[in-house]
Amino acid sequence: MIEFPYPSGAGLHVGHPRSYTALDIIARKRRMEGYNVLYPIGWDAFGLPTENFAIKNKVHPKIVTAKNIANFTRQLKMLGFSFDWSREINTTDPSYYKWTQWIFLQLFKHGLAYKQEMPINWCTGCKVGLSNEEVVNGVCERCGSEVVQKRKSQWMLKITEYAQRLIDDLDDVNYLEKIKTQQKNWIGRSEGAEVKFKLSTGDEMIVYTTRADTLFGATYTVMSPEHPLIEKMKDSITNYDEVLAYKTEAAKKSEFERTELAKEKTGVKLEGIYAVNPANGAKLPVFISDYVLVTYGTGAIMAVPAHDSRDWDFAKKFNLPIIEVVSGGKNVQEEAYTDVYKGNMVNSEFLNGLPVKEAIPTMIEWLEKQGLGKRKVNFKLRDWVFSRQRYWGEPIPLVHCDKCGWVPIPESELPLELPEIETFEPGENGESPLAKAYDWIETTCPCCGGKAQRETDTMPQWAGSSWYFLRYMDPHNDEALASKEALEYWSPVDWYNGGMEHTTLHLLYSRFWHKFLYDIGVVPTKEPYMKRTSHGMILGENAEKMSKSRGNVVNPDEVVEEFGADAFRTYEMFIGAFDQSTPWSQQGLKGCYKFL
Ligand SMILES: [Zn+2]
Numbered sequence: 001m002i003e004f005p006y007p008s009g010a011g012l013h014v015g016h017p018r019s020y021t022a023l024d025i026i027a028r029k030r031r032m033e034g035y036n037v038l039y040p041i042g043w044d045a046f047g048l049p050t051e052n053f054a055i056k057n058k059v060h061p062k063i064v065t066a067k068n069i070a071n072f073t074r075q076l077k078m079l080g081f082s083f084d085w086s087r088e089i090n091t092t093d094p095s096y097y098k099w100t101q102w103i104f105l106q107l108f109k110h111g112l113a114y115k116q117e118m119p120i121n122w123c124t125g126c127k128v129g130l131s132n133e134e135v136v137n138g139v140c141e142r143c144g145s146e147v148v149q150k151r152k153s154q155w156m157l158k159i160t161e162y163a164q165r166l167i168d169d170l171d172d173v174n175y176l177e178k179i180k181t182q183q184k185n186w187i188g189r190s191e192g193a194e195v196k197f198k199l200s201t202g203d204e205m206i207v208y209t210t211r212a213d214t215l216f217g218a219t220y221t222v223m224s225p226e227h228p229l230i231e232k233m234k235d236s237i238t239n240y241d242e243v244l245a246y247k248t249e250a251a252k253k254s255e256f257e258r259t260e261l262a263k264e265k266t267g268v269k270l271e272g273i274y275a276v277n278p279a280n281g282a283k284l285p286v287f288i289s290d291y292v293l294v295t296y297g298t299g300a301i302m303a304v305p306a307h308d309s310r311d312w313d314f315a316k317k318f319n320l321p322i323i324e325v326v327s328g329g330k331n332v333q334e335e336a337y338t339d340v341y342k343g344n345m346v347n348s349e350f351l352n353g354l355p356v357k358e359a360i361p362t363m364i365e366w367l368e369k370q371g372l373g374k375r376k377v378n379f380k381l382r383d384w385v386f387s388r389q390r391y392w393g394e395p396i397p398l399v400h401c402d403k404c405g406w407v408p409i410p411e412s413e414l415p416l417e418l419p420e421i422e423t424f425e426p427g428e429n430g431e432s433p434l435a436k437a438y439d440w441i442e443t444t445c446p447c448c449g450g451k452a453q454r455e456t457d458t459m460p461q462w463a464g465s466s467w468y469f470l471r472y473m474d475p476h477n478d479e480a481l482a483s484k485e486a487l488e489y490w491s492p493v494d495w496y497n498g499g500m501e502h503t504t505l506h507l508l509y510s511r512f513w514h515k516f517l518y519d520i521g522v523v524p525t526k527e528p529y530m531k532r533t534s535h536g537m538i539l540g541e542n543a544e545k546m547s548k549s550r551g552n553v554v555n556p557d558e559v560v561e562e563f564g565a566d567a568f569r570t571y572e573m574f575i576g577a578f579d580q581s582t583p584w585s586q587q588g589l590k591g592c593y594k595f596l
């Protein structure tokens with residue numbers, strides 16, 4: 001199976017057929033060997049580019065989508081792929097998104113979907129909230145605009161509940177090693193401890209650390225500016241104005257800016273309070289600094305400047321003591337899984353002389369005995385921000401009732417179709433365009449029969465693609481997303497090829513949904529795909545990414561017009577190593593044409 005395309009207005013890119021041709025060859029070979037092969041195609045058709053085009057040109061996204069799909073279909077047929085067109089699916093078709101909504105309702109009913117106000121990544125260009133996976137190097141992966149933090153109430157999916165299984169079950173699948181590594185690093189499992197630091201206010205600050213052994217070297221502590229304890233302690237903090245001003249500045253920065261290693265360290269000391277080091281009773285200053293994020297660990301850290309480069313920079317800047325506790329160990333608090341556990345403990349009372357590997361469990365046991373801490377596994381992975389304040393997506397099938405809270409609509413009312421509206425612009429503050437569809441919003445509560453309002457956020461583009469491979473197995477079923485028999489016969493997908501850039505997005509999301517569907521008895525396998533490979537990009541002749549602005553785009557229509565589909569496909573298969581990026585060459589294409 002290939003990743004189904006997003007039908008953009010630009011038409012097929014010459015990069016698409018590279019993957020399609022390769023898997024088409026496999027499909028044809030297997031058919032000739034006597035296998036019953038499913039090689040399907042469909043459209044991942046909700047999403048922003050279509051919506052933005054619709055806004056600009058004042059046409060309905062539905063019309064834009066239909067037009068784009070017609071063009072993609074023409075191009076794919078022109079290239080002669082052996083897709084099974086009788087199983088064609090379209091994520092924007094209500095008979096398809098009925099089941100996307102159905103899965104969302106099951107997630108909600110199992111406590112895996114919840115709404116929460118939280119700081120989110122906000123794209124200043126698309127005026128839309130982004131998941132962490134969609135922010136690349138501090139900018140929006142889609143439009144390249146700056147991403148800032150904004151507080152918004154969002155639907156979240158608890159992918160974190162599956163973090164351990166998403167790592168463990170990689171052992172059972174045949175993915176390229178680099179794909180497994182990328183997913184594991186993204187999930188970011190670490191083993192450590194939560195340690196309690198008593199504060200002079202009587203409050204308790206919980207700190208997460210992978211290096212409990214270095215506790216005697218902790219000379220100060222740092223809280224995230226958003227840590228809830230700060231407001232609670234405001235009467236004890238004598239420089240609260242300064243603290244608030246810093247907090248406001250920090251809110252403007254993206255997570256990427258805040259955590260960049262090279263960045264100049266900033267922070268404010270909380271005057272009037274201190275923390276107590278649970279190992280030796282030392283009074284430690286408490287700072288807030290933007291490099292500590294409220295969403296990772298517990299939102300507070302103990303700083304061990306002798307053995308952590310960021311803590312070192314901070315300590316130097318604020319003139320704080322630096323105590324070495326591991327001899328011969330430097331910067332040992334780098335990522336836990338890099339395994340830099342060298343050296344022996346010094347300046348650490350009962351730990352002195354122990355190698356680091358023994359000192360960690362010894363300290364954790366001591367903390368547990370004192371009631372000052374506990375063992376804890378932590379993940380970098382966060383819950384998945386699952387709402388968009390946009391029109392062109394699946395409506396979230398819930399209503400809000402003042403008495404009953406969030407209530408699912410009855411499954412018999414699915415699909416909940418998008419209402420017809422006039423304009424598709426989001427509000428200035430990012431309200432969903434659906435907020436203007438008053439007749440659609442006002443409804444009755446399925447629970448108490450009173451007045452209720454529909455959710456106006458829609459699902460992100462990643463929703464429909466999280467389960468589409470299942471629909472191919474039984475695309476016209478009205479009773480279920482697919483029948484048991486079809487799922488037993490076809491699943492799991494034997495071979496799935498797609499872009500490396502989807503490794504921590506679509507590939508991870510769909511594994512999560514699939515595991516959930518397995519848990520509730522809908523699908524027969526724990527993993528959706530047995531094998532995953534990835535193709536390299538096709539670049540322009542100048543070895544840069546193809547784009548209109550660079551003027552290096554090759555149009556498949558023109559290639560086929562002049563050289564034919566056979567030469568085109570042959571060339572793409574001989575262009576270079578399949579998993580590597582490679583530039584287009586008109587000379588190479590001509591060579592294949594002459595050869596044929
Ligand atoms: Zn954007």
Ligand SMILES: [Zn+2]
Nearest residue numbers: 401404445448
């Ligand atoms: Zn109600």
